[in-house]
Amino acid sequence: MSTELERAVTETVTEEELEALIGDRALARDDHKNAPGFVVRPDDVQDVLLDLREEAGFDHLSCVTAQQYEDRYESIYHLKKYADPTQEVSVVVPTSVDDPVSQTAEPVFRSADWAEREAFDLVGIDYEGHPDPRRILLPETWQGHPLSLDYDQEKPQIVTLTEHANPIQPDHRDEESDTMFLNIGPHHPATHGVLHVKTVLDGETVADVDPDIGYLHRSEEQMCQQGTYRHQIMPYPDRWDYVSAGILNEWAYARTAEDLADLEVPEYAQVIRTMSAELSRIASHMLALGTFALDVYGDFTAIFQYTFRDREIVQDILEDLTGQRLMFNYFRLGGVAWDLPEPREEFFAKVRDFLDDLPAKVAEYNDLVTSNEIFQIRCVDTGILEPEVAKQYGCTGPVARGSGIDYDLRRDDPYGYYPNLEWNVVTEDGCDNYSRVLVRMQEVEESAKIIEQCIDLLEEWPEDERNIQSNVPRTLKPDADTETYRAVEAAKGELGIYIRSDGTDKPGRFKIRSPSFHNLSALEEMTKGEYIPDLVASLGSLDIVLGEVDR
Amino acid sequence: MLAPLQNGDTYLFPERIADLTGLSEYGTAGDLVAAFIAAFIVGNLMLAMTGVAGPWAKRKITAAFTDRIAVNRIGPFGLLIIVADAVRLLSKENIIPENADRPAYDLAPIVVAGSAMLGFAVIPMGSGVQLADPEVGLAYVFAVSGIASIGLVMAGYASANKYSLLGGLRAVAQNVAYEIPLVVTGMSVVIFAGSLQMSTIVEAQAEPLLTVAGVAIPSWYALINPFAFVLFIMANLAEVGRNPFDIPEAPTEIVAGYQTEYSSVYFVLIYLGEFLHIFLGGALIATIFLGGPAGPVLPGIVWFIIKIWAVFLLTQWFRSAVPRVRIDQLIEIGWKGMLVLAFANFVLTAIIVGLIA
Incomplete structure (x- = not known):
């Protein structure tokens, strides 16, 4: 440089x-x-x-x-x-x-x-000049482009398997080639959902990978374009990264829409938002650790169950707070849906119990997982993602921080109550699968710090100042042709939303920037020339959720 | 017929059956029938243990490791799940891939399960249960359990599935790499005992090693040479394909390896074969390292089964707690680590035995 x-x-x-x-x-x-x-x-x-x-x-x-x-x-x-x-x-x-x-x-x-x-x-x-101008989310034989204006939304399309490139067809049988084509997925134990990785193998070595995504494409962008700003869009973000990171996703929409319509958020609501988002992050990172251990250990072992045991506690807390376990739908433009559950003391005690137990549990994970020699020889120096490469691919979140990129929107592009709290951005320089796991483990501890401070604040908050929502018009119609792009630090990285308003109460264009989508695009770079087990481990360490990749 | 394999000193199980039932009066034909009955009893004992282990014990053990409860609805402690699972598995449709290479595809499960069953023929299980006691007993066990590799390759290749093929190749690579350390470590025991015959190896371990406060500690080879014991357990884990060496199956990588395409009865047979191999490994460890059926108070066969189950428990423990190594790492550990250690142990044992004896 x-x-x-x-x-x-x-x-x-x-x-x-x-x-x-x-x-x-x-x-x-x-x-x-x-x-x-x-x-x-x-x-x-x-x-x-x-x-x-x-x-x-x-x-x-x-x-x-x-x-x-x-x-x-x-x-x-x-x-x-x-x-x-x-x-x-x-x-x-x-x-x-x-x-x-x-x-x-x-x-x-x-x-x-x-x-x-x-x-x-x-x-x-x-x-x-695009090197690979294929469709990415829809099948190759799809007719038309769904978000263009001349597309007939009403007309159903049936894309049969015979028309579609048959996933079991390519079967490299030419005499010269000594490689083997292998379809990993869309139904495979280690693809974390319906991901199809077209792999070319040279023995046990990965010669080429080509992730084929879109199996879980649900037209989320279009659904959001057909919903009203005020109420109808907020439930959708829960369904992008659906493995308990819902609140973080909701914040992405809340931040963008509030920026678009110039809405204020009361400080008290910001604290609740910050606390609930970090709870979501812990739940998400626990799941990431559990499934990564599943990929490396090869079975539903103790670690997977332990992480789910701890995630369960977070889910219970979030259920108390939001009434839901996964599809929270808790944020509202200008605040949150409702205040902390009564009796507040009970809720605080529950959260504090969880936080008190957490250090011992993290120590247990470090004993069980990260300090295990076999785990280390499997993860250290595998799935290398150099920082320069990571930046090229737009990697963010724990994946980028595991490559030593000091980038965290909570600190660098402050929102919510984060600027007023004491916590650190965790980075590791190993650039490998191991670093990414370490980053997530430490982020759990940092999140716990944030939650603790939020709880302290909420406990002290004077009763007459507990304003959970600012005044937001019943029908929100931002000025026509206002455009904004805002991102938050979701569990997987930078979750951004672009909205263009067209003067109505629904967005003219709603674009989701998914962190998993961009992180997954770096897979090829990380796994070429490595072994199949490392491909699986690398995929696990990226911690993708197909709901967010495909939207 | 069985005479050339028999040692005159031991009163073998078939003879016992023959005497008990009066079949011995009918000469060779009677001996043969008695031998079949004896083999039937031993075989069923092993199958029954597998039946308990597969659908029930394995679930319960893994659940205990992972904070769960596992099967508890059908019968006491969920034990009747064994019946339910048996019915379920046997009533499944047996799906055979279109391009499967038959009859290799059909034979593979039988080879896998059968090879393990053969091994039990020479294991002294205590209480007089031993089918045969040839002088080459230990070598025989290694030989027949090695046949399983052929079954795995057949399964992997004949399924016409790339995951199966990968699994089959991995299985061969792994078995070749770990059979040698396994056999060499086993041979170090032979040096101690001076015989390949199972009954002699067991007898040699019956002598007291030392006496502590009036309790005689037997000279089990696990106590005399713990290093060989650990080596053997490790090599055996690889041999039966359990964590950290379960890479021929590697569910998260190659789906289920060589058994990917097997369903219904064939699947049961392969699964059975796997458990039988674990039990055979346990039987071998019990016989050559843990004094065979020796133990206080309880009858020999009970001790023997306890020891086998202890080894089974160990494999399940590893399965719940240890990550899987990568294929290249496995081969490296096998050829560069285990093999060298096995030979070092072998030479060292030879020197020690040579100096003392």
Whole structure:
């Protein structure tokens, strides 16, 4: 890394500097609420993005949003800096309706590979020069692009197996080849859901992997576009990362919508939000540890049961708080649904009991799992993900922090009550499966710290100031063409949402940036040349949830 | 017919049956019938143990390790699950893949289960239960249990499934790597006992090693040479494919390895074979390291079964607590570690025995 770039990465880039950098290539400005936006021509994409990355230090292509207006298609590249995610810039690339061709950003950011495939799949923009322009979520034989305006939403489509590329068909039988094609999934004990990994094996070594996703695609973006801001969208985020990280997901929508409509959140509600989100994170990390142990140990062993035992306590607490165990639907725009359960003392005591027991349990996990020699020889130095590669693929969350990238939106792009609390961002430099496990284990402890402080605050909170929701209009209609992209630190990483309002009470475009989606795209990089067991372990250490990958 | 295999000193189980039933009066034919009856009894004893272990004990043990309760609805302690499971498994449709290579596909489960059964023929189980006592007893057990590898390869290859193939290949690689340390470690016991004959090995362990406060501690080879004992247990774990060496099955990696495509009765046979192998391993460990059926108060056969189950418990403990090693690591441990240690132990034992005796 040149010194100039280092400076660019850490220094704040002003809008004037950005304007100067992009210069004539900017056709117009299209500012979003979160960031300045520059409209560029479809054949300038790589040029502009490269300059922004090399000269201005925007090294994180967080999200690619594609959408169709009456008169044009539009791709938006949401750029951030890993060093300071509050610095953002949007590159808006309009293309004509008749010929929606735009230059690919893949050579500059690897994360654009999958992101642009999705944009092509759902919206229908062609990316010129894309190395792998296939559909990604829908079957190859799907007709039309569901989020484009001319798509007939009513018409059912049946994509039969014979039309669809048959997953058991390719059977590399040519004489020359000494590799074997193996379908891992979509039904396989270690794919954490319906993931299909097309694998080419050379003996026991993985020669090539190609994750095939989309089996759990439920049109979440479109469903959100058909719901009203105020009430109908909030239940959906629970269903993205559905393994108990629901509250973290809800916060992503709450943050974006509140930013879009300029809603305030009372401080008391922020504390409750922070506490419940961290409980969710503990539950999610417990599950991650348990399933990772399952992948490495090879059976439903004691560890899996122990993690579920502890996760169960968190679920009970969350049930007391929200009334639900998985699909919480607890956040509301401008606050939360209701106050802590009565009697409050009982709730506090329950949470404190859990927190008091937690250190001993974490120590137990360290005894049982992380200090086990066999576990170590299986996990140390396997599934290597170098920090530079991780940034290229837009990896975030524990996966990025396990590669030594000090990036946590709770601290770097503060929201909620996090800035007022004492806690640390955990990073490990090992870049391997082991580091990712360690990061999650330590994050559990950090989350516990946060919860404890929140509980202290909530206990002291004066009764007449317990305001759980600000005044939010019954029908929320943000001004037309307001656009914003906001992200929170979900269990798996940066969960971002882009919303464009069209003046009605429903979003014009609702785009979800899923951390699992981007983390999974790095799988190939991590596992090529390793053994099958390491492929399975690496997949486990990424801690993907297919509900979030496929949406 | 069985005469060449028999040692005149031991009163074997078939002879006992023949005398008890009066079959001995009918000459060779009577001996043969008696031998069949004896084999039937021993075989059923082992199958019954497997029946208890597979559907019930394994679940209960694993549940105890993982904070669960496991089967408890059918019968006392859920014991009748054995019946329910047997009916369920046998009534399943036997699905045979289209491209399966028959009859190899059909033979494989029989080979896997049968090879383990054969091994029990020479094990002295105490209370006079021993089917045969050839002079090459130990070598015979290693030989027949080694046949299982062929069954695994057959199963893996004949299923026409890539996961099965991988599992079969892994099974061979693993068995080749661990059979040698297993046999060499077993041989170190032979040096002590001076015989391959099972009854002699057991007798040699009956002598008291030392007496502590009036209690005579027997000279079990596990006490004389604990190093060999541990080595043998480890190699045996790999031999029967249990954690940390369960990579031929490796459920999270290659689904179920060589048994992926087997269903219904065939699946039962393969599963049976696996448990029989664990029990055979336990029987072997009990015989050559733990004094066979020796033990105070209780009859020999009870002690013998207790010892076998102790080994079974150990494998289940490993299964619940130890991660699986990777295939390359397994081979490395086998060839670079276990083999060297096994030979070191062998040479050391030879020197010690040579110096003392």
